[in-house]
Amino acid sequence: MTPRHIVVVGNGMVGSRFVEEAVRHDPDGERVRITIVGNEAGRAYNRVLLPGVISGRYSTDEILLPRVDGPSVRVRSGTEVTDVNRRARCVALSDGTKLSFDRLVLATGAHPRIPGVFGLRAPQGRQGSGVATLRSLVDCHRIERLVRSGTRVVVLGGGVLGLETARSLAIRGAHVSVVEAAPWVLPRQLDRSAAKILADSYASLGIAVRCGRKAVSWQPGHGLELDDGTVVAGDVLVAAAGVRSATYLAERAGIAVQEGIVVDDTLTTSDPRVHAIGDCAQHTEGDAGLVSPGWKQAAVLARLLSSPGC
Template sequence: MSRRVVVVGHGMVGARFAEEVRRRDPDGERVSLTVLGAEAHPAYNRVLLSTVLAGGLAAPMVALPAADGVTLHTGVAATALDRAARVVHSADGAEHPYDELVLATGCRAWLPPVDGLVGPDGALAPGVSAFRDLDDCARILAVAAPGARIAVVGGGLLGVEAARGLAGRGVAVTLVHPCTHLMERQLDAGAGEVLAGALRELGVDVCCGVGAKAWTPETGLDCDDGSRIAADAVVVAAGVRAETGLAADAGLAVDRGILVDDRLATDDGRVHAVGDCAQHPHAAAGLVQSGWEQAAVLADLLTGADPAARYRGTRPVTRLKAAGIDLAAVGDVADGDERLHVSDPRRGRYGVLSLRDDRVVGAIMLGLPDAAATVTGLYDSGDPAPEDRLALLLGRALPGEAAATGDPGGLPGTAVVCRCNTVTKDTLVTAWRDGAHDLEALSRRTRATTGCGSCRDTVCGIRDWLEQAEPPQESAA
């Protein structure tokens, strides 16, 4: 009999795990899959919510493909785990027995201690929305008419994306961030200042070093510096917390997330965790790539496709998805012993390149799109950087030293084009030669562009290059 695997969570990682299992076991001979999803929506690409908010995509367009051969329960939350009986209890009163359990519960929006954000019943107060799921997007868009005034609380990645998206809809946006500069987890102070300037040019009023204090629908948002922001609504994008309640109640080891080893197993060998709810020593929080890589490793293990598979961690790469701003950050710029720094705030450009032993260990590239793919590729591969560091940071590395993004033919075959799905140039070339001759077919075959979407231009460039280098052969009549 096939092993009964129950997955709790049908977000990006839970859905990807189900798909990875069916890729390895299409007929369900080895694994019988049951998936519980608390959201009523089918699985969707949460990374693209900021694009939905900006109007670049309609909500149905971010849906993820459903895996075949899966017993799926949407709108049904898991309520308890009975590890002794190996049963998951769900909100509809059903019991789901398992041989292996996979927790993909993700994370929830964190609300800072600001008066008035939450009503007496614990629900969000009128005029307040988090920015975490499709329902949040719908609530925000309901008030985001041109001329509306919205305060965004939180200047991390999501807060910046939300503020830019709303400004693009003609909304008067004020971004409030308690830290001294934006995106402090990924950027240094100089980059944060240049980013703030770019947002102001796009119509966002940025207030750093200012904390939200109290929200009142009639008057707006009061801040801890004594100022008041007149606003019709407030969007909270102040961070997330891993959903660990089920695991903790069941007695599993929990810290900031559910503790897992390289096999993605918890301290109960039959219970696993992947994605944002999992805490692995070498996985950066909040990256979809790490969750999808974990899903592939766990699918290898639970189907028996590769019993030696192990998850060793994911190297952090952040891309901002905001129209008019090109920002990429990799690694940690503080880790290097050689550092190059360029700043051109008037034109919204800022770059830091950090190296150790001639290898890229960290970089910030704001307004330097020609450098992003090359530097990220060197960071991924660990190959030596070219001697002309300035040319590398400006995207002008000499041919033969590093491939320029403007020349897809110069990219090495091992270059990772889509980090979210670990799709290399060679993978795209192989798919092309197998008949995937347009963007939709390449995406369907390789998954490139289906994560954060930032690789779309590079994939299109490779497609265009292949069309000239290896024109599709017309079938004979």
């Protein structure tokens, strides 16, 4: 029997876990051979630990995930999948080559959401001057370049990622302020009184927390103007205002997309040969944006696609 070829798009936390699980089920590559294509350079890494890289707690090497390996696995890093041709069952890559597939697994993750505040975005959708996000190692290195000891940093967003980032930047020696539009920080997790205790403990670390005001405009070196006319002084702004699923490949290929790529209980999209897992996928159970449900999806799909009867 010729092993079926699975192409995985995205060598992130969930795509790499899928490969690991598939190799566990089929170590000799008798049933499946896999090519995983990732547009980031090098090995997959633990994204959750990026704030620790900023604070200096971890080096880049220390957050690398185990190398995905096996006789039937090929990793193509630093290469983007630019197009999916469902009819021809192949994907086009940024290096000009094509890969045919029997099954396609989309694990393209998510992009940081940059709020529509004046000054945060430059033309062509790029980040504005002094603006950064934290999703990848490239983002991390940009923050490391922008933020030195004494730099004034405004973190826009008082959710889990914003607060964690603020703490890492403070450990780095920056003067950090957090701005949150909701009446208190972590509005989805905490009530007002618990959030007050948290904000006070942040204040004791030198991190100012400003809630209940919307951002109006950003000017690096001056700061972030709020809707009451006050300005939170800042040289750098880190936007931590949520993420949106990376669905563009699926959309262009005519696969059903809502907030994410719509999948059923078998992680199958509207095309029976195409699957989606992790932050790019939208399953009825919700929980998008966390790694643990993505790893469960990877395990379920790997078992399914590497089973003899599939």
